[in-house]
Amino acid sequence: MSAPLLEARGLRIGYAQRVGTGPRVIDDVSLSIGRGDSLGIAGESGSGKSTLLLALMGVVRKGLVAQAGDVTLETRALLGQRDEDLLDLRGGRIALIPQNAAVSLTPTLRIGAQIDEALRRHSQLEALARRQRIAELLERVQLPDPAVIARRFPHELSGGQVQRAAIAMALAGDPALLLMDEPTTGLDVTTQLALLDLMIGLRQDRNMAIVCVSHDLGVLAKLCDRVAVMYAGALVEEGPAERLLSQPTHPYTAALLNSLPTLRHPGLPGAISGTPPLPSDLPSGCRFAPRCATATPECHSARPLLLARTGGVFSACIHPIADRKMLKATAKPPAFAETQTVLQVGGLFVAYGRRHGLARLLRLGRPNEVVTDVSFDLRRGEILGLVGESGSGKSTILRAIAGIQKPAAGTIVLTTREGAVTPLPGPMGERPLELLQRIQMVFQNPDSSLNPRHTILKLLAQPLQLYGRVPAAELRNRAAALLDAVQLRENFLDRYASQLSGGERQRVAIARAFAAEPDLLLCDEITTALDVSVQATVLRLVRDLAHERHVGAIFVSHDLAVVRAIADRIAVLRNGKVVEIGKAADVCERPEDPYTRTLLGAVLEPEVLQPAEGAATGQLR
Amino acid sequence: MTDGGVLTTIRTILARPSGLVGGLIVGAHILVALLAPVIVPFDPALQDVKAILQAPSAEHWLGTDRLGRDILSRTLMGGREAMLISTVSTIVAMAWGSILGIALALVGGRTDAIVMRSVDAMMSIPWVLLVMLFVAVLGTGTAALVPVLGFSYGLSVVYLSRAAALDFVARDFILAAQARGHSRWSIVRTELFPNVRDSLAVQGAMQWSWILLAVSSLSFLGMGVAPPTPDWGQMISDARGVMQLAPWALIWPMIALSSLVIGMNLLVDAWAQAIGVDRTRRKVET
Numbered sequence: 001m002s003a004p005l006l007e008a009r010g011l012r013i014g015y016a017q018r019v020g021t022g023p024r025v026i027d028d029v030s031l032s033i034g035r036g037d038s039l040g041i042a043g044e045s046g047s048g049k050s051t052l053l054l055a056l057m058g059v060v061r062k063g064l065v066a067q068a069g070d071v072t073l074e075t076r077a078l079l080g081q082r083d084e085d086l087l088d089l090r091g092g093r094i095a096l097i098p099q100n101a102a103v104s105l106t107p108t109l110r111i112g113a114q115i116d117e118a119l120r121r122h123s124q125l126e127a128l129a130r131r132q133r134i135a136e137l138l139e140r141v142q143l144p145d146p147a148v149i150a151r152r153f154p155h156e157l158s159g160g161q162v163q164r165a166a167i168a169m170a171l172a173g174d175p176a177l178l179l180m181d182e183p184t185t186g187l188d189v190t191t192q193l194a195l196l197d198l199m200i201g202l203r204q205d206r207n208m209a210i211v212c213v214s215h216d217l218g219v220l221a222k223l224c225d226r227v228a229v230m231y232a233g234a235l236v237e238e239g240p241a242e243r244l245l246s247q248p249t250h251p252y253t254a255a256l257l258n259s260l261p262t263l264r265h266p267g268l269p270g271a272i273s274g275t276p277p278l279p280s281d282l283p284s285g286c287r288f289a290p291r292c293a294t295a296t297p298e299c300h301s302a303r304p305l306l307l308a309r310t311g312g313v314f315s316a317c318i319h320p321i322a323d324r325k326m327l328k329a330t331a332k333p334p335a336f337a338e339t340q341t342v343l344q345v346g347g348l349f350v351a352y353g354r355r356h357g358l359a360r361l362l363r364l365g366r367p368n369e370v371v372t373d374v375s376f377d378l379r380r381g382e383i384l385g386l387v388g389e390s391g392s393g394k395s396t397i398l399r400a401i402a403g404i405q406k407p408a409a410g411t412i413v414l415t416t417r418e419g420a421v422t423p424l425p426g427p428m429g430e431r432p433l434e435l436l437q438r439i440q441m442v443f444q445n446p447d448s449s450l451n452p453r454h455t456i457l458k459l460l461a462q463p464l465q466l467y468g469r470v471p472a473a474e475l476r477n478r479a480a481a482l483l484d485a486v487q488l489r490e491n492f493l494d495r496y497a498s499q500l501s502g503g504e505r506q507r508v509a510i511a512r513a514f515a516a517e518p519d520l521l522l523c524d525e526i527t528t529a530l531d532v533s534v535q536a537t538v539l540r541l542v543r544d545l546a547h548e549r550h551v552g553a554i555f556v557s558h559d560l561a562v563v564r565a566i567a568d569r570i571a572v573l574r575n576g577k578v579v580e581i582g583k584a585a586d587v588c589e590r591p592e593d594p595y596t597r598t599l600l601g602a603v604l605e606p607e608v609l610q611p612a613e614g615a616a617t618g619q620l621r
Numbered sequence: 622m623t624d625g626g627v628l629t630t631i632r633t634i635l636a637r638p639s640g641l642v643g644g645l646i647v648g649a650h651i652l653v654a655l656l657a658p659v660i661v662p663f664d665p666a667l668q669d670v671k672a673i674l675q676a677p678s679a680e681h682w683l684g685t686d687r688l689g690r691d692i693l694s695r696t697l698m699g700g701r702e703a704m705l706i707s708t709v710s711t712i713v714a715m716a717w718g719s720i721l722g723i724a725l726a727l728v729g730g731r732t733d734a735i736v737m738r739s740v741d742a743m744m745s746i747p748w749v750l751l752v753m754l755f756v757a758v759l760g761t762g763t764a765a766l767v768p769v770l771g772f773s774y775g776l777s778v779v780y781l782s783r784a785a786a787l788d789f790v791a792r793d794f795i796l797a798a799q800a801r802g803h804s805r806w807s808i809v810r811t812e813l814f815p816n817v818r819d820s821l822a823v824q825g826a827m828q829w830s831w832i833l834l835a836v837s838s839l840s841f842l843g844m845g846v847a848p849p850t851p852d853w854g855q856m857i858s859d860a861r862g863v864m865q866l867a868p869w870a871l872i873w874p875m876i877a878l879s880s881l882v883i884g885m886n887l888l889v890d891a892w893a894q895a896i897g898v899d900r901t902r903r904k905v906e907t
Binding site: 402403404428431433436437439440441443444445448449450451452453454462463466516 | 792793794796797798799800801802803811812815816
């Protein structure tokens with residue numbers, strides 16, 4: 001075997017402290033990447049995957065320090081070098097595409113100028129040759145009209161185009177190793193698929209090695225030959241992608257796969273209970289033991305080593321999963337029985353984002369997002385999934401129903417619990433409090449939707465006081481009951497949202513919505529900001545609460561697999577029109593519209609485990 | 622502060638060197654200002670023709686000025702009026718400035734644009750001119766200074782509070798409160814204000830030290846605190862002519878004034894950092 005291109009040995013990175021060694025963010029990680037290899041690094045947020053990726057090019061973030069180990073590219077040591085000494089390598093032999101390319105490109109420089117910068121540093125080309133090379137690079141990443149794109153500023157490109165421009169820039173130095181941090185996050189599924197195909201092609205053409213960090217196992221399965229799974233700063237499993245994702249030997253990998261909603265195994269995915277440990281508070285034994293369903297007393301005392309298993313897989317577990325008994329634990333949704341209609345939307349039109357003055361003249365800014373003639377109805381206890389790519393109008397429909405966005409035409413009719421049929425006035429200002437109470441919305445990002453200055457008690461008390469006029473003495477009990485419904489403990493009442501994890505915050509937001517005892521629940525991409533392992537819990541809660549409390553729910557998401565997992569019916573949207581609406585199973589398994597088929601085809605899923613015989617076991621633990 | 626309460630914030634401020642030093646200086650000034658009438662050895666307005674421009678002695682610890690007044694007594698008493706004017710003016714400036722600023726952030730649109738441009742226009746008028754106008758009409762003293770300082774310093778508060786509120790107006794929790802049906806006033810009171818309160822308080826303390834300097838400058842020019850009330854600005858102006866004969870008459874009020882302003886700035890600096898630190902610390906602890 002030839003010498004590896006890049007090798008990391010016994011890498012330990014921790015917080016810099018004046019005395020002693022600080023808590024470790026990366027603990028004893030060894031990796032080797034051969035020429036033309038592709039390695040995916042998976043893990044939840046906070047697992048240290050981005051820190052590891054940066055360390056692979058010799059960068060240790062401020063506040064952190066490399067405590068042990070080394071990273072070598074061919075024969076050169078990268079860690080502990082002065083940045084000036086590595087300038088020729090970075091952007092040359094090793095290139096990084098940072099997360100969120102739109103932010104990492106200089107907003108005041110044209111795309112061409114930014115690529116030119118890399119070319120000047122890493123090649124001896126003359127100005128004219130460089131210009132030609134820029135066009136070649138832009139063409140290579142399949143950007144239309146390279147000459148035009150080169151003269152554009154980053155904000156004038158779409159999300160997918162910016163990402164491609166960032167790739168072109170990374171390719172300018174002709175790298176042997178390309179590092180990517182969440183390269184497709186925030187992109188539409190079809191854009192994501194095209195981008196991954198491009199990366200696969202580039203890698204083959206140039207025999208370029210790729211290391212890709214992502215939380216999305218589907219992306220890694222598509223792009224990478226090998227996958228490493230990180231948990232709390234350590235590698236827990238590593239091996240060939242296909243084998244590892246179809247027959248994981250580490251319970252964490254299995255649980256992670258299990259929490260992934262998939263089209264192939266509809267129904268709600270299993271959640272992983274608990275939260276990952278903090279670097280300052282790592283358990284003494286196996287780090288996953290506190291959350292592991294198969295943990296035994298020895299798991300809590302001894303740190304398992306990364307050992308070879310069959311099929312070229314390495315995993316760090318005392319009780320590796322030997323057979324295929326790990327389950328895709330999905331409870332089939334209960335048959336849907338209710339018949340009372342809660343919402344009827346008829347001929348809804350929304351015009352939105354009107355451009356004014358100069359912006360209109362220059363055709364800048366947001367394109368008009370328009371909802372055209374959308375009609376559907378919703379029954380009590382039913383969950384309707386609205387799915388579509390960005391700009392499809394799915395959130396706009398939700399906002400129109402909530403009264404945040406005034407519709408241009410159409411009717412929105414609400415049937416209350418008591419049977420009163422009320423057409424809703426457009427803007428929320430014209431709706432009486434009594435009607436506002438019936439419709440509650442959960443927003444995408446709980447960081448933004450929960451006031452950071454209120455305790456959880458105060459957050460939950462607001463709707464209780466506003467609608468129910470609950471006496472002060474009862475507030476605490478009522479709020480505790482709401483927390484209980486979203487499986488949070490009562491002692492959260494006196495905390496602030498910032499003291500909770502992302503998933504917990506979103507559960508508080510859901511509890512707040514149910515505090516109003518609504519007839520209709522609107523969910524706007526509510527799991528997008530969450531880790532997969534947490535997403536499962538939130539999905540389960542929304543479904544159970546909607547069914548139990550006879551609330552009709554509209555669930556907006558860009559992710560078909562998520563919608564498939566939770567929704568009873570699905571409406572597929574494109575450019576503000578409903579292209580297909582029907583039972584979830586029908587839409588996903590027997591799609592009629594070509595666009596639905598395109599969307600379904602773009603969903604990336606790792607080859608998932610077979611369901612075990614016998615009953616599903618529900619959550620892992 | 623909502624979680625740790627005021628005590629935690631104070632502790633965080635005092636844990637920083639700048640906060641501790643600033644706190645001690647400002648605290649000492651406030652204490653002196655409160656106790657001065659009781660502890661001064663002489664009446665600060667008492668002129669003693671037999672003891673003009675005396676050097677520091679056992680009787681007059683810091684010497685006397687050109688009218689034979691005791692420098693120690695005058696220095697101890699000299700901050701009271703200016704600090705009172707600054708405090709009242711700051712309250713006036715913060716009150717109208719922050720209410721208008723927050724309201725503009727919420728209302729937005731054309732009203733916001735028009736009002737903000739008028740604020741710009743008014744900010745371009747030098748406040749000294751306004752003071753002269755007021756002093757000419759109302760005479761010198763607190764009654765003339767508070768309205769004019771409260772008004773002109775309130776203009777920048779409009780800017781600052783509007784910017785602070787704009788940060789939060791776009792957040793979903795405001796939208797969520799509107800969608801729930803809370804009244805506008807209750808949204809300002811319970812959703813918006815708690816989020817801008819801290820930065821406004823810090824800003825208020827900063828404004829206070831600027832206004833103090835302004836009052837002292839006006840007194841120096843003879844348009845501020847009127848004799849016989851002793852004042853540092855006035856004392857500096859008085860002693861300027863006899864600087865070479867009696868430097869003590871100049872030095873002490875200068876030290877008093879600059880130490881208060883420096884102390885306040887140190888304190889504000891530590892305060893601002895304490896709020897920032899506080900936020901990140903809570904995040905780490907989750």
